[in-house]
Amino acid sequence: MDIKEILIAVGIVCLISLIVGVALGIAEKVFHVEVDEKEEKVREALPGSNCGGCGYAGCDALAHAIASGEAPVSGCPVGGKPVAEQIAKIMGAELGEITRKVAYVKCDGNSDKRTLDYNYIGIYSCTAASIMPGSSPYACKYGCLGFGSCARVCPESAIRIIDKKAVVDESLCIACGKCVKICPHQLIELVPAESHYRVQCFSHVKGKDVRDACTAGCIACGICQKVCEAGAITVVDNIAKIDYEKCTSCGKCAEKCPRKIIKKY
Secondary structure (H helix, E strand, C coil): CCHHHHHHHHHHHHHHHHHHHHHHHHHHHHHCCCCCHHHHHHHHHCCCCCCCCCCCCCHHHHHHHHHCCCCCCCCCCCCHHHHHHHHHHHHCCCCCCCCCEEEEECCCCCCCCECECCCCCCCCCHHHHHCCHHHCCECCCCCCCCCCHHHHHCCCCCEEEECCEEEECCCCCCCCCHHHHHCCCCCEEEEECCCCEEECCCCCCCHHHHHHHECCCCCCCCHHHHHCCCCCEEEECCEEEECCCCCCCCCHHHHHCCCCCEEEC
16 A cells, blocks of 8 residues: 555545534534533532432432422432432522431331241342232231341341331431332332331231231231320321321320330331
8 A cells, every 4th residue: 555545545634524523513502401510510419329218210310300499409318408408509409497307117017026927938129929829928918028038129228127127227227119129019218317216017918817817916906096185196097197297296106005016106
């Protein structure tokens, strides 16, 4: 190959590069999307965990939602009040009251309290165990399976399995909601961290069946509902439920509960 052919090849490459560069420049102008400056600042303030606990696909999606007014400035459960305060300043908005939440497992049925229906031999996963006959190897088909699916998805290691039941360390919990989503029995919910009384059961069967399955189950007797002067606790579908906005933490429900499944925290 002589020098002339080499120069022609180099020229062709340069010409192609020039054409591609011009094309990309035109495309950038044609398809350019303006990014809201506030959205960028909100995104920088977010922790970047992309956990989905806010209900959006990730931090980018939440930042867009906050900047556009679709989500509140306190929309990030992981960042909590410090991050909410930063975002409120960026958005020029009032912060309002922030309630810290934590994951709570609505079951007190450890191995000493519940009856075993059969021995489960299979994948060590709550999801796998829940598709077996009756959705659980235990007589109670609503309780914690204890195979640790929630613990494995927790980014802060805030959940441990103790005596075949999930237990949350609230000091580590960031309320990302991953455990809530993965629990096949829908046993975990996010509750106000300052809530002092909680119902530690989620069974929806009637009293006799509860007694046969677990010594720590709610029998829907309704005593808690009767003694609550604030009307904060009701029995629906055979299970007591507390409205934390109404609860005054008087403790009468826990005091009168014959099964002692309303616990003080």
